[in-house]
Amino acid sequence: MSFSVTEPSNSQKWIAGILVIGYALITILPLIWIIATGFKSPSDAIAYPPKVIFEPTLEGYVNLFTTRTRVTDETLAALGPPTTWYDAIVRQYDMIIAGPSRYGERFLNSVIIGFGSTFLSVFLGTIAAYAFSRFRVPLKDDLLFFILSTRMMPPIAVAIPIFLMFRQLGLNDTHLGMIMLYTAVNLSLSVWLLKGFIDEIPVEYEEAALIDGYTRFQAFYKVVLPQAATGIASTAIFCLIFAWNEYAFAVLLTSGTAQTAPPFIPTIIGVGGQDWPAVAAGATLFLVPVMVFTILLRKHLLRGITFGAVRK
Amino acid sequence: MATPVKPIRRAKGLSDRAIAWVFVAPSIFLLLAVNIFPLIWTINLSFTDFKANRNRDVEYIGLRNYERILTDSDTWLTMQATAHFLFWTIFFQVLIGFALAFLINKKFRGNDLWTTIIVLPMMLSPAVVGNFWTFLYQPQIGLFNYMVTFFTGGDPSSFSMIGEVALAPWAIVIVDTWMWTPFVMLICLAGLRSIPGSIYEAAECDRASKWRQFWTITIPMVLPFLMLAVLFRGIENFKMFDLVVQLTGGGPGSTTEVTSINLKREAFEKWRTGYASAYAVILFVTVFGLASIYVKALNKVKDR
Numbered sequence: 001m002s003f004s005v006t007e008p009s010n011s012q013k014w015i016a017g018i019l020v021i022g023y024a025l026i027t028i029l030p031l032i033w034i035i036a037t038g039f040k041s042p043s044d045a046i047a048y049p050p051k052v053i054f055e056p057t058l059e060g061y062v063n064l065f066t067t068r069t070r071v072t073d074e075t076l077a078a079l080g081p082p083t084t085w086y087d088a089i090v091r092q093y094d095m096i097i098a099g100p101s102r103y104g105e106r107f108l109n110s111v112i113i114g115f116g117s118t119f120l121s122v123f124l125g126t127i128a129a130y131a132f133s134r135f136r137v138p139l140k141d142d143l144l145f146f147i148l149s150t151r152m153m154p155p156i157a158v159a160i161p162i163f164l165m166f167r168q169l170g171l172n173d174t175h176l177g178m179i180m181l182y183t184a185v186n187l188s189l190s191v192w193l194l195k196g197f198i199d200e201i202p203v204e205y206e207e208a209a210l211i212d213g214y215t216r217f218q219a220f221y222k223v224v225l226p227q228a229a230t231g232i233a234s235t236a237i238f239c240l241i242f243a244w245n246e247y248a249f250a251v252l253l254t255s256g257t258a259q260t261a262p263p264f265i266p267t268i269i270g271v272g273g274q275d276w277p278a279v280a281a282g283a284t285l286f287l288v289p290v291m292v293f294t295i296l297l298r299k300h301l302l303r304g305i306t307f308g309a310v311r312k
Numbered sequence: 313m314a315t316p317v318k319p320i321r322r323a324k325g326l327s328d329r330a331i332a333w334v335f336v337a338p339s340i341f342l343l344l345a346v347n348i349f350p351l352i353w354t355i356n357l358s359f360t361d362f363k364a365n366r367n368r369d370v371e372y373i374g375l376r377n378y379e380r381i382l383t384d385s386d387t388w389l390t391m392q393a394t395a396h397f398l399f400w401t402i403f404f405q406v407l408i409g410f411a412l413a414f415l416i417n418k419k420f421r422g423n424d425l426w427t428t429i430i431v432l433p434m435m436l437s438p439a440v441v442g443n444f445w446t447f448l449y450q451p452q453i454g455l456f457n458y459m460v461t462f463f464t465g466g467d468p469s470s471f472s473m474i475g476e477v478a479l480a481p482w483a484i485v486i487v488d489t490w491m492w493t494p495f496v497m498l499i500c501l502a503g504l505r506s507i508p509g510s511i512y513e514a515a516e517c518d519r520a521s522k523w524r525q526f527w528t529i530t531i532p533m534v535l536p537f538l539m540l541a542v543l544f545r546g547i548e549n550f551k552m553f554d555l556v557v558q559l560t561g562g563g564p565g566s567t568t569e570v571t572s573i574n575l576k577r578e579a580f581e582k583w584r585t586g587y588a589s590a591y592a593v594i595l596f597v598t599v600f601g602l603a604s605i606y607v608k609a610l611n612k613v614k615d616r
Contacts, residue, residue, distance in 0.1 A: 008418040017420035023412060024426040027433060027490065033455050034444045046453040048468065124339045131335035135328055143340065150347045152599055154551040156575045157592035160585055161353035162346070164364060184346035187339055216331055245437035247554040248572075252580060262439040266558055276447055283440050294435045298428055302498050305434075309540060310502050 031287075037280035045276040060277030062086050064103045064268070064285075103282055106264040110286075112175055113260055114243040117182035122236045124183070125190025126228070130220060132191070133198040134206075144191070148307070151188045155248040163253060173254045181249055186239040189307055193238070196308040197231025198224065234300040237293050244290060261286050351596075358590035365583040377590035386566075386574075387591075394570045396481060397488075398549050402542055404489045409496025410538065414530075416497070417504045427501075431494040438491065442558025445487045449473040449559075480560050480568050487555060492548075496541045503537030504530070536614045543606055550599050571595055 008016070037045050039056040066086055082088040131137055132144060162181065163172070171177030201224060209219040225232075251263040265282045268275055294301070302310055326334070358377055362370045381387050412430065416423050433441065448456040451472040461468040473483040507529065515525045553572040556562065562569035562577070569577075575595065579588035 013418050013420040016415040016418035017423070020412060020415050020420070020423065020426050020430075023408075024429045028429050030445065030448055030455075030490070031432065033448065037447070048452050048458070049462075050453070050455050050458050124342065127335040128339040131332040135332035137332050137336055143336070147339070147343060149600075150343055152547055152603065153347070153351065153596055154553070154572055154575070154592070154599070156551075156553060156572050156579065157354060157596050158347065158350040160357065160364070160579050160589055160592065161350035164353070165350065180342070181346060184342050187343060191339060216326065216328065241435060245435075245439075247437065247439035247557075251439075251557075252576070262437050262554075265440055266443040274447075279443065279447070283444050286440055287436050290435050290437075291432060294432055295428055298424070298431075301431065302502055305495060306499065306540070306544065310499055310537060 034280045035284050037276055038284045040277050040280075042275065042277055045280070058089065060275075060281035061285075062089055063275060063278040064101055064281045066101060101268065101278070103261070103264065103268070106259055106261045107285070109175070109258055110244060110260040110262075113178045113182060113258070114240050116175070116179040117186060117243045118236050118239040120179065120183040121186035121190045121239050122194075122232060125187055125194050125235065126225075126232060128187075128191050129194035129198050130224060132195050134203070144195075147188050147191050150184070151307075155185075156252070159249065159252045162249075166253060173256055173258050175258050178250070178254060178258050178260075181253070182243040182246065185246075185249075186242055189242070189304075190235055190239055192307040193235045193304060194228070194231060196303070197228050197235070201227045234297060234304060237297055238300075238304040241290055241293060354589045354592050357586050358593050360586040360589075362586045362589075363583050364579075364585040373586070377587050378594070380587065381591055381594060389566065390569050390571050390574045393481065393566075393568060394550065397484060397552070397568075397570055398546060400482075400485045401488045401492070401549055402545055404485065405493045405496045405545060406538065406542065408489070409493045409541070410500045410534070412493070412497045413500035413504055416501060431498065433491045434494045436491070438554035439558050441491060442487065442555040445483075446474060446559055449483055451475070474560050475564055477564055477567050480564055484556055484559055484568055487559060488549070488552075491555075492545060495545065496538075499537050499541040500534055503534035506537075507533045532616075536610065539606075539610045539613060543603065543610065546606070547599060547603060550595075 036054075038060045039058070040051070040054050041057050041059055044051050044054045082091055132140060137143065166172040166177050169177075171180070205223050205227065206219045209223045210216070214222065245262065246260070247262040250260045254260065254263070261282070265279060265286065266274075268279045268282060297304065359372050359374060360370045361373050361376075416427055445456075448454045449472070451457055451470065452468045457471055457473065458468060460466070460473075461471050473479050473486075511529055511533075512525060515529060520528070551572060552570055553576070556568055556570055556573055557576075560568040562573040571591075575588055575591050578584050578591060
């Protein structure tokens, strides 16, 4: 091993390690607590002092997806055989049903709007980034700055006219309207990130392809696209995470059919207040995909969250 | 940056110029439709007494909305709450974020794993995070409240982070710091890793103390990165909405009523559309102005 004065000593590493691990444990504690609460019974969830050891139950998850309303023991006994799997579980374990939940629907809306807008913004972003990277576009710098500046506006500030505009066009509370909106919001990120990725692909590849008799389009999708695949994939995940997490537009512009999960989860009400195990279960299910993506994205994280302004 | 390809020969199909237009136009069009058009509409509405929930003739009232907002003492209280919130979140995030980056840069074993764990909160949905932190903040049953009262010996049923006027703003600062410290940390880490080791070796030869190396090498080299992080956090926190809505909804009273919450109330609860539009324009101009001044300063630091 070569000696360097900048190499930290062993004791420094130990102290640094302990401090960082300490902070990481404090950071992760609220998350672990929420995941655990999802598996508690309502009485365990609000026990005092907070219960660390408890008997796990799936009640929260069942309440989250059930579409049946709360019934008394007598009506339960008078009912016919259970018709759905969760109904069977509920009756077998004698669980309390919080009320009809539309979490499944909301989750599906998040998926539709998230993936729809991601696909569109990555598609539009890729071709625009390619043009910005390779061609002389008039007013290129101004256009790029304009695209970036659209991210500075508080969502609430443009929400009023968008609300009015959508009302005129019949787009209020529709999947299409939300997809269009999130596509526009994500375009800035998508164009800037992808331009960075495409800039890194040597122009010589395309020149060679053009000499071989490819058209521009062929050179674009046969040479550039495969080279940019990783960049496109990570851009897509960042767009998806944004659309997945967005709340302000969702809460102002959707109310029923197209409502996504973030405005819905806080409204899960049980008997006498929020049904915390169901809320926790809903939050857990909702957060898991993002946690997985975060782990996959480690390498591109910095670029994605700063629009490529800082590179590792 | 890549240089544009010179036309090697007349390519088949569309000319390069045409392709450039075809490729860029849809994005520009969409942004004009969903961003610029609404913005112009907002500016237009800001001079009217329009109410979106009522069907009557719109009257242009000139600068009256602006005048009313700027002379309203509530506006300044909201601005104060926002400034307070901005200052303390950025203060803590820079402090802790930089310290963490500095420690992680010591390259101890397994630091990748712990870094990933620290980064997690930043990727989550602020609305959902805000919602489950209200659970942690609940008097008596909440984990956070339990811990605080356990260590301070307070009464767990009467202590409430989000219900008390003096504590509610700090409840938001805590959650925001928890969520966004990793962002500052990541950027600082990139800054630290961009410093070539040879500079420290040269300093070592000059017998500069560790402390001096830190202040004359590490800090100036990381500063541009740190300032960029502050810019991003500043813009985002000025727009902050989700977290505050879920945690306190602006209360108790109006102690945590930041500008976005106030704007939402005017626009979608009181339906004073014209008034709210003027408010939105003022906010946008403020963010844009402050950000422009800041970027100028940032460029100066970078060029040094």
